[in-house]
Amino acid sequence: MKLKKSKKSVRQRGKTNHGHGARKKWKGKGHRGGSGMAGTGKKADHKKTLINKKYGNSYFGRQGVTSRGTKKDKLLKINVGDIERNYNSLLKRYGEGDILNLSDHKVLGSGEITRKINLKVLDISKAAKEKIEKAGGNAEILTKKDEEISEPIVEETKEE
Numbered sequence: 001m002k003l004k005k006s007k008k009s010v011r012q013r014g015k016t017n018h019g020h021g022a023r024k025k026w027k028g029k030g031h032r033g034g035s036g037m038a039g040t041g042k043k044a045d046h047k048k049t050l051i052n053k054k055y056g057n058s059y060f061g062r063q064g065v066t067s068r069g070t071k072k073d074k075l076l077k078i079n080v081g082d083i084e085r086n087y088n089s090l091l092k093r094y095g096e097g098d099i100l101n102l103s104d105h106k107v108l109g110s111g112e113i114t115r116k117i118n119l120k121v122l123d124i125s126k127a128a129k130e131k132i133e134k135a136g137g138n139a140e141i142l143t144k145k146d147e148e149i150s151e152p153i154v155e156e157t158k159e160e
Contacts, residue, residue, distance in 0.1 A: 076104055080128050081111015083119075096120075103142050113137075 012018040020026035029035075040047045051059050083090060083100070094101050099118045107119065109127025117137040124132075124139050132139050 075106050075122070077108055078102065078105050079108045079110040080113045080131050083107070083117065084111060084113045084115065087115065087117070107132075107139065 008019070017023050017026070037047075040051060048060075090100055090102075099120060101120045103120055103122055105121055106123040107121050107125065107128045109125045109131055113131050113135045115137075116135055117132060119132065119137070119139040120142055121139055122142055124141060129139055
């Protein structure tokens, strides 16, 4: 029978976990991967703020050459039927007298129109133009050049 038991710390020399299972389980730091940058993989949510502060947002995600996607059509579109249905509210918002100034819209031909409407539009489909003219209205197509470019200033130089 053993009378004097040696201390646990003496018995555990050379062992990593001292009887507490995995090394990370007795640290008192939750489920961290360890200290410092340990455990900073793609899904290391608890370290993301630290990494973003230190390295910026380029640490996560793909870098380098990626294929160029197709260009998104950002043009605002409105149908003839929608103009007919919401004419009064459109006139309040975009009206210039009796002319609807939809200079940032393309008018499409879906729906029916009965009233005579005068429009200023960026672009218009063939079907929409036919429907508007059949109802007795007209559509003036604006180009970006009309809006942006004014008279260019040209300096004349004298040749000697």
